[in-house]
Amino acid sequence: MATTKMMGILNVTPDSFSDGGAYNSVEQARAHAEKLISEGADIIDIGGVSTRPGYTEVSLKEELERVIPVVEALNDLDVQLSVDTFRSEVAEEVLKRGATMINDQWAGLYDPEIFNVVAKYNAEIVLMHNGDGHRDIPVMEELLLRLLKQANQAEIAGIPEKNIWLDPGIGFAKSREEERIVMSRLDELVATGYRVLLATSRKRLVNDLLGGEMSVDERDEGTAATTAFGIEKGVHAVRVHNVLMNKRVAKTIDALKEIDNHG
Template sequence: MKIGKHDISGNACIMGVLNVTPDSFSDGGHYTEIEQALAQVAKMVEEGAKIIDVGGESTRPGYTFVETEEEITRVVPVIKAIKERFDVLVSIDTYKTETARAALEAGADILNDVWAGLYDGQMLALAAEKNVPIILMHNQDEESYQNITLEVCDFLNKRAQAALEAGVAKENIWIDPGFGFAKNVEQNIDLLKGLDKVCQLGYPVLFGISRKRVVDYLLGGDTAALERDMGTAALSAWAISKGCQIVRVHNVDLNRDIVKVISQLI
């Protein structure tokens, strides 16, 4: 995969999470000031992150909706500052097309949409217009499935086809099975076991499970969010072994060597 002058093909790569929000579940409020955010970006880039994923609205369970104007106010100055200071790819984590457009104008390179273009119906057209990669994530309103792996694959196939029909180049379509979104712990585990099926759909797969509740469950069910990084890294190895090409994590350093080693063995 090549984005501008950045080539992220070959070994799996790491996307570092940067939440510029007051209420994200594990690091809310830590990076709301630009200098704090830039210090964290510097750390993640030094540790090996190839992409920085900037989000201005928490999508944790029970999150508070953020108006578009406020979201833009949060993310645009940070994106501009990152692109001025670092030679790194930036993705914008938003489902609102107006926010996405403002982020691209500020220098973002990738769209990361947790509603796969369904929220306002304009995101796919924006990706086509700007000729940028878009990450289409599985999401729905309820935790209801007959066969979660097959249903997630069917959803992602349909959204990828919709992107193609909207004019998005095939090489610009990435997919994300959406761990933790409209999925309980048991469903997340079933989807983990079927992850190879998602990776067989023919698109680069982003794996985003960092510090989520299913990690806590697998660790024994009594860990705080910041104590789940080793469990996250174990799942990063699992995901790469199944064919995922990008892992989205909070702790880049802990995942770096695992990602580097495992991705050379598949």
């Protein structure tokens, strides 16, 4: 039976929008990672740079100082380690220390060398749709064109198709209406043949779908609904804060789809 993978979020930053400062010591990060694994995480995504609205970009040195000790502290755990970075230098250092996935919010556009680094270590890479929010064509068309172009660049660099993931970039460079359009057309992204990661956890879209005025920690049920919707559209993994809730939703949907396929 095909099972939806759970990517648990581990932010080791002082300013992430949902859990900033909660896990920015190695001990706290280790404890939270163990909790996420106990709840069913298949992948732990370690982030040393906040992507919250209005975030301040940190230096390469500071990012390395945040993520390297955490990767080293977690590489004995029975879980895949991903690092959320767009810098090839960070990718190089974490991959040599046991990470096997890079989650690049700029899909190689910020630092194209990241493709060569990922290929060198035979690692996986997530290519996320991003931009400045200004576009000359409809959002879904731009998303598909940009991600397929970057996936092609990744393959030219030597990353096999099976190691490439696409992320539609909910919460990045899109209006809420555009995000609704992207969600409704997720199956088109799945149809490209690449594996798809959906990352909606506690984001403004969820708040909007719930009617607004929800604090970030009140958005888990809405997130779980987007998980179920995404799985129905064919996504292969979800990136979430509340692994336990989303794991239960995914297991239920996956089981029902299996019955439907053989019923």
